[in-house]
Amino acid sequence: MNKIVGSIRIALRALRVNRMRSALTMLGIIIGVAAVIAMVGVGAGATKRIQDQIQSIGSNLIMVLPGSVSTNGVRLGAGAVASLTQDDSKAIAAECPSVALSVPTVRGGVQVVYGNNNWATNAQGVTPDYMAVRDYTMLSGQFFTTQDVDAAAKVAVLGETVAENLFGDSDPTGQVVIIKNVPFTVAGVLTPKGQSPTGQDQDDVILLPISTAMQKVLGANRANAQAVGSLTVQAVSPQAMDSAIQEMEALLRERHRILPGLEDDFTIRNLTEVFQAQETSAQVMSILLGAIASVSLIVGGIGIMNIMLVSVTERTREIGLRQAVGAKTGDILLQFLVEAVTLSLLGGIVGIAVGLAASVLISHFAKWSTAVSPLSILLAFLFSALVGVFFGYYPARKAAFMDPIEALRYE
Amino acid sequence: MAAVIEIQDLVKDYRVGEMVVHVLKGISFEIERGDFVSIMGPSGSGKSTLMNILGCLDKPTSGAYTLDGISVGNLNRDQLAEIRNNKIGFVFQQFNLLARTSAAENVELPMMYTDAPARERHERAMKALLAVGLAGREEHQPSQLSGGQQQRVAIARSLVNDPSIILADEPTGALDSRTSIEIMAIFQRLNREKGITMIVVTHDPDVAAYSNRSIHFKDGKLQLDERLAHPRDAHQDLEQLPAELPEEIPS
Numbered sequence: 001m002n003k004i005v006g007s008i009r010i011a012l013r014a015l016r017v018n019r020m021r022s023a024l025t026m027l028g029i030i031i032g033v034a035a036v037i038a039m040v041g042v043g044a045g046a047t048k049r050i051q052d053q054i055q056s057i058g059s060n061l062i063m064v065l066p067g068s069v070s071t072n073g074v075r076l077g078a079g080a081v082a083s084l085t086q087d088d089s090k091a092i093a094a095e096c097p098s099v100a101l102s103v104p105t106v107r108g109g110v111q112v113v114y115g116n117n118n119w120a121t122n123a124q125g126v127t128p129d130y131m132a133v134r135d136y137t138m139l140s141g142q143f144f145t146t147q148d149v150d151a152a153a154k155v156a157v158l159g160e161t162v163a164e165n166l167f168g169d170s171d172p173t174g175q176v177v178i179i180k181n182v183p184f185t186v187a188g189v190l191t192p193k194g195q196s197p198t199g200q201d202q203d204d205v206i207l208l209p210i211s212t213a214m215q216k217v218l219g220a221n222r223a224n225a226q227a228v229g230s231l232t233v234q235a236v237s238p239q240a241m242d243s244a245i246q247e248m249e250a251l252l253r254e255r256h257r258i259l260p261g262l263e264d265d266f267t268i269r270n271l272t273e274v275f276q277a278q279e280t281s282a283q284v285m286s287i288l289l290g291a292i293a294s295v296s297l298i299v300g301g302i303g304i305m306n307i308m309l310v311s312v313t314e315r316t317r318e319i320g321l322r323q324a325v326g327a328k329t330g331d332i333l334l335q336f337l338v339e340a341v342t343l344s345l346l347g348g349i350v351g352i353a354v355g356l357a358a359s360v361l362i363s364h365f366a367k368w369s370t371a372v373s374p375l376s377i378l379l380a381f382l383f384s385a386l387v388g389v390f391f392g393y394y395p396a397r398k399a400a401f402m403d404p405i406e407a408l409r410y411e
Numbered sequence: 412m413a414a415v416i417e418i419q420d421l422v423k424d425y426r427v428g429e430m431v432v433h434v435l436k437g438i439s440f441e442i443e444r445g446d447f448v449s450i451m452g453p454s455g456s457g458k459s460t461l462m463n464i465l466g467c468l469d470k471p472t473s474g475a476y477t478l479d480g481i482s483v484g485n486l487n488r489d490q491l492a493e494i495r496n497n498k499i500g501f502v503f504q505q506f507n508l509l510a511r512t513s514a515a516e517n518v519e520l521p522m523m524y525t526d527a528p529a530r531e532r533h534e535r536a537m538k539a540l541l542a543v544g545l546a547g548r549e550e551h552q553p554s555q556l557s558g559g560q561q562q563r564v565a566i567a568r569s570l571v572n573d574p575s576i577i578l579a580d581e582p583t584g585a586l587d588s589r590t591s592i593e594i595m596a597i598f599q600r601l602n603r604e605k606g607i608t609m610i611v612v613t614h615d616p617d618v619a620a621y622s623n624r625s626i627h628f629k630d631g632k633l634q635l636d637e638r639l640a641h642p643r644d645a646h647q648d649l650e651q652l653p654a655e656l657p658e659e660i661p662s
Contacts, residue, residue, distance in 0.1 A: 006523050017511060321507045324468065325521040325568070326496020328489040404468045408507070 003334060011339035014311065022343060025307045028300030029347025029387065030354055033380045035293035037355025040376045042362060043286020045369035050282050054275045056193040056202065058134040060100075060238055062245060064092075064231040064252070067266040083265045085226040086210070088255060092233060095251055098244035100236045101129045104210055104228040108218040112206060113178040114166040121162050123179065123206050125213025126232075133234045141173035141188025144209050148187075152211040156184040159205040160192040182216045184208070241270055294383075300347065301387040308340050308395035319399050320407025333400040340392020341385055348384025352377055415575055415608050416442040416465065421474035423460050434460045436631040437474070444575075447602045447609045447642070449619035452628030459580070461628070462612050466499055466578050467491045479575045496524050500569025500607075502579035506561045508553040508568075514540060515549040518567045525572070539567035543597055559590035566597055576608040577601070583618055589652060595621045596645035621645050 015022040066083040089104040106125040111118055130136070131143045144155045156177060163172050172186040193202040210228070214220045220227075235244040245268050252266055312319070319332060327335075356377075359370040423435040434457045442448055452458040463469035464476060467483055468491075476483045479498055486494065495501075500521075508517045518536040527535070540549055543563040553561050562582060569577050579598070583591035599621060602609045611622060619625050620643045627635035 002526070002528070003523070013511065317507065318509060321509070322520070322524075323492065324466070324495060324501050324507075326492050326524040326572075328492045328524065330489070331524055405463050408468075408503070 003331065004338065007335045007338040008342065010335055011342045014315075014339055015342065018311075021307060025303050025343055026347035026350065028303035029297065029344050029384055030300075030351040032293070032297030032300040032387075033348050033351025033384050034355035034358055035296050036290055036380050036383070037352055037372060037376060038358040038362060038370070039289035039293040040286060041355070041359035041370040041372040042368055043282065043289045044371040044373060044376070045359075045363065047279060047282040047286055048371050049369050050275065050279045053194075053196065054272060054279065055135070057196055057271060057275075058232075058234065059272075060235040060241060061133065061271045062233040062235060062241065062248070063269045063271055064088075064233060064248060065267045065269065066227075066230070067264050083256060084228055084231055084252075085224065086228055087226060088252060089228070089231050091255060092231065092248055092251060096244060096247035098235055098240040098247055099233055101133050101234045103127050103130045103133050103232045104230075105130070105232050106210060106213050106218050106229045108213075110179050110206070110217060112162060112166060114172075114175065117166045119162055119165040121159070121204050121206050123208055123213060123217060125208050125210035125218060125228075127210055130207065130232065133232050136193075137191040139189040139191045140171055141186065144187050144207075149209040149211050152215055153209060154182060154184045154212060154216070155187045155209065157187050157207040158189050159203040159207075160189060161201055161204040162206055163189045179206070179208075180217055238272070241272065245270065297383065297387060301344070301391040304340055304343055304388060305391035305395060307343075308336060308392055309398070311339070312336060312395045312399040315399075316402065316407050316410040319402050320404050320410065323402070323404035324408060329400045332402075333396045336396035336399050337389065337392050340396065341388035344384045344388030344392075345381075348381050351384065352380055355380070413444055414441040415444040415479055416610075417475070417477040418465075419475040421461070421464065421476065422472045423457070423464065423469075424472045434631055435464075435471070438631075438633055440626065440633065440636065442576075442608060442610065444608055445602070445606045447599070447621075447623045448611070449622035449625045450610065450612045450628065451614060451616070451619050451625060452634075453614065455630075456628040457631040458612055458628045462578060462580055465576075465610065466501060467494050492524075496521060497572050498575045500566075500572070500574040500577040502562070502565050502569050502577060502582045504581035504584040506553070506558075506565045506585070508561055508564055510553055513550045513552055514545060514556070514564045514567075517553070517564055518571055520568060521572050535571055536567070539571045540564070542570060542601070543567045557590075558586050559593055562586060562590075562594055563597065566594070566601075570601065570607075574607070576610055579609070579611045581613055582611060583613070583615065588617075589649075591615075591618065592645050592648050592652070596649055599645050 064084060084104070086104045089102045092099055093102040103126050108123055109120060110123040111120050127149055128143055128146055136143070139160065141157075143157055144153065147153075148155050156179070158166075158172055166172065166177065167175065171189075173188055175186050176183045177186060178184070190203065190205075190207075196202050208217060233244065233248065235241045248268060249264065253264065256265055258265065322332060356372055359372050362368055363370040418441075419439050421435055421438040422433070425432045425434055438461065450458050450461065460469070464471050467478070467486075471484065474484075478494065481494065483491070483494060509520065515533065515536050518539050519532045522532040522535065537546075537549065540546060543566050545560060545563050545567065548556065548560065553564070556564065566577075577598075582598075583594055586594065595618060598609050598611065601607050609622070611618065613619055620639070622639065623642050624636070624638050626633065
C-alpha cells in the first residue's frame with residue numbers, strides 16, 4: 001500500500017513535468033472513451049425508443065384474426081371469413097389460464113362530425129377491458145363501462161388526434177359528435193401514445209362500445225351477426241405468451257369443430273415478437289457502434305505505450321539509481337505501470353465527461369434519443385484502466401529488467 | 412576487527428564478440444569493518460568492474476565475495492537489490508539526484524523500498540541531512556544547490572539505511588579542490604564517529620591521501636596494498652585554507 005501510494009506520487013510528478021506530452025497522450029484515451037460512451041449511448045437510446053414503442057401497443061399482446069379457409073380448393077385470405085365471435089372472446093377469457101383479458105374488436109372507417117368540423121378516422125368497437133389491454137390512460141373524462149356496452153349506449157372515447165382536429169384546444173368531454181347521423185356523447189379523451197412501431201398514429205382513433213358499433217355504426221356481419229373483426233388478447237405474463245397461444249388454438253379448434261388434420265380457421269399473431277426483431281437489430285447496431293469506438297480506445301492505448309517507452313528511455317539513469325539504492329524488479333515495474341494507468345484513468349475520467357456531454361449534444365441537435373447507462377460508464381472506466389495496464393506493461397517490463405550498471409552509465 | 416568484505420580469487424571476464432576480455436584476473440583481499448580504503452588505478456585497470464561487483468550491481472565470473480557474512484555470489488536480482496538497499500550506500504561522481512525533487516525526498520528514496528512508515532522515513536532523512544550539514548535545505552531542489560551541496564545530499568542518501576559500507580565512485584570528480592576536501596572531511600567524520608566502512612574509488616592521489624589504506628590496481632591485478640601510517644586530516648586541511656567564499660556571489 002505504502003509502495004502504491006509512493007508510486008502514484010512519483011507518477012503524478014512525472015506526468016506534471018511533461019504536461020503537454022501527458023495531455024496529448026491522454027487525448028487519445030479521452031477521444032476513445034468519449035466515443036464509446038457517446039456511441040453506446042446512441043445505440044441504447046435507439047433500443048429504448050423501440051422498447052417504448054413496443055410498450056405503447058400494450059404488453060403481452062396477442063392478436064387473433066379470422067383465418068383463411070379453403071372452399072373447393074379456393075383459398076381465401078386471412079380475415080375473409082367471419083369466424084370469430086364475441087362468445088369466442090368470452091370463452092378464451094374464461095377458459096384459458098394463461099390469458100388475462102380478451103377483447104372482441106370491430107373496426108371501420110368513419111367520418112366524425114362536430115359542428116362545422118369533420119374528420120375521417122378509424123372507429124373501433126371494443127369492451128372496457130381494451131383500456132387495460134392496450135395500457136391506455138385517460139387524458140380527460142372516463143372510459144365507457146360494461147353497462148354502456150350492455151345498453152349499447154351512444155358514447156365515444158376519442159384519441160388525441162381526433163379530439164384536436166374536431167375540438168382544437170377545448171375539452172371535448174361531454175360534447176356530442178355525430179357519426180353516421182348518430183349522435184355520440186364524448187365520454188373522454190385518451191392520453192396520446194404516439195407512433196406505433198410500424199409508424200401509424202395510434203391516437204387517430206375513436207373507441208365505441210362494441211355493441212353500439214355493430215348495431216349503429218359499422219353494421220353487423222351479414223353471415224354471422226355475432227362475428228367480430230378480431231380479438232385482442234393479453235397474456236398474464238411475457239413468459240405465458242406461448243402457452244396462451246397454445247391454449248387459445250386448442251380452445252378455438254374445439255369451439256369451431258375443426259377436425260384434426262384440417263387447417264385452423266383463425267390466425268394467432270404474437271405482436272411483441274414482431275417488434276422484438278427490431279429491438280434486436282437496434283441492439284446489434286449498438287454493439288457495432290461500441291466496437292468501432294473501442295478501436296479508437298485501442299489506438300489511444302498505443303499512444304500510451306509509445307510515450308511510456310520514450311519516458312523509460314529518458315529516465316534510464318533514474319531507473320539505474322533506483323535499482324542501485326534497492327528497488328526490486330517489481331518496484332520498478334509497479335512504478336511505470338502505475339504511471340501508465342494514471343495516464344489512462346485520468347484520460348478515462350475526462351473521456352467519460354466528454355462522452356456524456358457529447359451524448360447530450362447529440363440528443364439535443366440531432367434529435368436522437370441517447371441513453372448513457374451507469375454500467376457503460378463503469379465499463380468505460382474499467383476498460384481504460386485495462387488499456388493502461390495492457391499497454392503500459394511492456395515499457396514497464398523493459399524498465400524493470402534494465403541492467404543497473406548500464407542504466408547508471410547511460411547518457 | 413572482523414572483515415566486512417572478503418573476496419577470494421575474484422575473476423571477471425567479458426565477451427566482446429569472439430574475444431574474451433579478462434578484466435579481473437583473480438583478486439583476493441579483505442576489508443575490515445570501520446576501515447577507510449581508497450582504490451586507485453588508471454582507467455582500464457578494472458577498478459570500476461571491481462566497484463560494481465563490490466556494490467552488488469554485477470556478479471563475478473568466478474571467485475567468492477562475502478559481504479557482512481553473506482555470500483553474495485549466488486543471489487538473484489531481487490536478493491541483490493535487497494542487499495544494496497540495506498547494506499550498501501552509493502555515492503556517484505555525478506551525484507545522481509532526482510531532478511525536481513526536494514533534498515529530503517531524495518534522501519528518502521532508499522527507504523521507499525523498505526517497510527519504513529512515512530513519518531519514520533522523514534525523520535531519518537532529516538537526521539541524515541543534519542549529519543552532512545544541510546539542515547535547513549530540506550526543501551531545496553538539486554537545481555537550487557551547489558555541486559558540493561548536491562554531493563552532500565547524495566551522501567545523506569547513502570547513509571540513511573545505516574549501511575555496512577559506503578561505496579564512493581570518484582566522489583570528488585565533479586567538484587573543485589576546496590569542495591573536494593569538504594566532502595572528504597564528511598567521509599572521515601562518518602568513518603570515525605559512526606564507524607562506517609568507507610571505500611572510495613579515485614584516480615586522484617590527493618583524495619587517496621585521506622584514507623587509511625590504499626589499494627592500487629593495474630591490468631586487472633592487485634599491484635600495491637599499503638596501509639597509510641599517517642593519513643591526512645581533511646578538517647585540519649580545511650582550517651588552513653583561506654576563509655570560505657560566500658557560495659552565492661550577488662551580481
